[in-house]
Amino acid sequence: MIPVSCGEIADAVRGELVGVEPTAVVDGAVVIDSRAAGPGGLFVALPGERVDGHDFVGTATAAGVTVSLTTRPIEGSPCIVVDDDAQRALGDLARFVIGKLPELTVIALTGSSGKTSTKDLIGQLISPYGETVVPEGSFNNEIGHPLTALRATASTKYLIAEMGVRSLGDITYLTGITPPRVGLVLNVGTSHIGKLGSQDNIALAKGEMIEAVAPGGTAIVNADDHRVAAMRSRTAQKVLTFGEAPEAEVRATDVKIDGEGRPAFTLQIGDFGAPVQLQFIGEHYVSNALAAAAVATAIGLTPEQISDGLNVAVPVSAARMQLTERPDGVTIINDAFNANPESTRAALKSLAAIGRSRGARTWAVLGEMLELGDTSADEHDAIGRLAVRLDVNRLLVVGAGAKPIHLGASLEGSWGNESAFVETIPEALELLRDELRAGDVVLVKSSKAAKLRSLADALVEDAQ
Structure with a gap:
């Protein structure tokens, strides 16, 4: 995290300083697990299903954190105490820090399936061209997302933000923390339909991503998914399409699957065409790769850089094919x-x-x-x-x-x-x-x- 004083943090989260000076600086990692706490960092005491983070504030203090974010004072530990919800405060802190990084390009994505694999692909495509923060695993909710955002520093060029949906308003909240310059919707399936009720409601929720794209940014939609393609009407910003449909601007043709289940295709971006052989198992990775290619196009990579990157990208996250x-x-x-x-x-x-x-x-x-x-x-x-x-x-x-x-x-x-x-x-x-x-x-x-x-x-x- 960029260096921030405890006074600034207290103002951002509407908290009270207890046992710590406003000039004390947090310049280490922000963590919710006291075992990961270290010098100069900040420990956020969250309630869990089996344990309460407040029970581990002393451990974090002993590990050298500058301060802990809590909902009550902890004797012997420097704290910033909020009066309601430490999770809300974590989001407020991330919003404040991202606001201090105006040159940062936020790339946000959502979808019913393929989010984490696509996030990994995007990271491999763009990280050679600037310092990039990529979410660990599937950090895509109200806790994981701000923790990822708080890893950004003054030298970070790109922040990739994976965002999950369980109810209407989730994406609006998460994009409020990290307003996207590039917003991507992969697909609308049936994941979480038990909570949202219908695919149309899922589309309504995921389309909040397109509405959140910052002025001058790019919204990226899947031309092969009619519910996603219809989201282009929800933004006044530039829209870029991907898919196998003839009208897609970033397109795959001649898709084939080799004997190990790995897809190969010709990547078409404008007049450019090049062969791509993916190192991933499953035809569905074609769509993920095209989505990643569209993101790379939106931030200015050349088609040659994109095709070269796709050919050497490898699986990163475990337990995904x-x-x-x-x-x-x-x-x-x-x-x-x-x-x-x-x-x-x-x-x-x-x-x-x-x-x-x-x-x-x-x-x-x-x-x-x-x-x-x-x-x-x-x-x-x-x-x-x-x-x-x-x-x-x-x-x-x-x-x-x-x-x-x-x-x-x-x-x-x-x-x-x-x-x-x-x-x-x-x-x-x-x-x-x-x-x-x-x-x-x-x-x-x-x-x-x-x-x-x-x-x-x-x-x-x-x-x-």
Whole structure:
């Protein structure tokens, strides 16, 4: 973070200085985990599900932080005390700091799926051309977003901001902290439809990104998604389109998938055309790559720089179509960071393509997709039916919430032991350990809360 005095911070967050001078300076990291606290930093005491950050203020003080942001005084520790909500104050602080960096270019993105992978791609494309802050993991909510923003310094040229949506107004709040010079909407799917009620409401919420683009900035929309393409009417700023549609300004043609499920295409930007071979598994990465290319175009990179960057970009975040070849010949594809119907369909198609190319037996190990509301049973049923239509050899469904996947596969024509259902992760692991053989390709996919990532990790560790 740029150096800021405690007096300035107190003014920005509407707090009271307790045990600290207004001239004391914060010039270290802003953290919410006392284990990460260090000299010159600021510790934000947030309440958690199991612990209260205020219990660790003393630990942060001992680690050398200049001050802690709290909602009550802590004896023996310098504090800035706010009277309501430390999370709100964290956002206020980030807004204040970003306001002191007028030369910073904020690139913000949202979408129902692909946000984190696209964020990683954008970071790899633009970081060679200026110091860039990229969110860690999936830091895209009211806590992760301001923490990312507070990593910006006077030498930072680009700040990438991934933004999630759970309700109307979320994007408006987050973009209020970091007003975007470039605002990107990837797609409108069914993720969080249980909270927002319909895809039209999801589009309404995600379109807040387009409305937030700063004067003189660029709004980027997906020409292949009609709900996203319609968002161009929600801004007076320049609009740039991407996709495979003929009218898209940043476009892919001649899309092909190689034997390892990796897409290749010709990148078209104006009169420029160049071949791109992605190092990512899944045809859906074409759209992510085009979105990243559109962002790079908006900030002034040349088409040659963009195509060169896409060709060498590699997966960064774990558990997103992460492929591991075990020494015993079994391939594990860990895509269990999160799941929704769109991303699960894409993952199944990639699994089928790899299986066909290798002549391998394929396994889809699937858990529940959360926050689908009244559509949940139908969406899970449809995934089971798709697995059968794609000729996935074995389907293993884990957890009661995902059982309609197994039922859908059975109704679609799965027979024998092609589809199986188990209640728990240990049961699934036992079955897989008994039945996997050399050459098998195993996809593991679920929403984060279903915890199938631990299953994928265990399958990888088995061979070590």
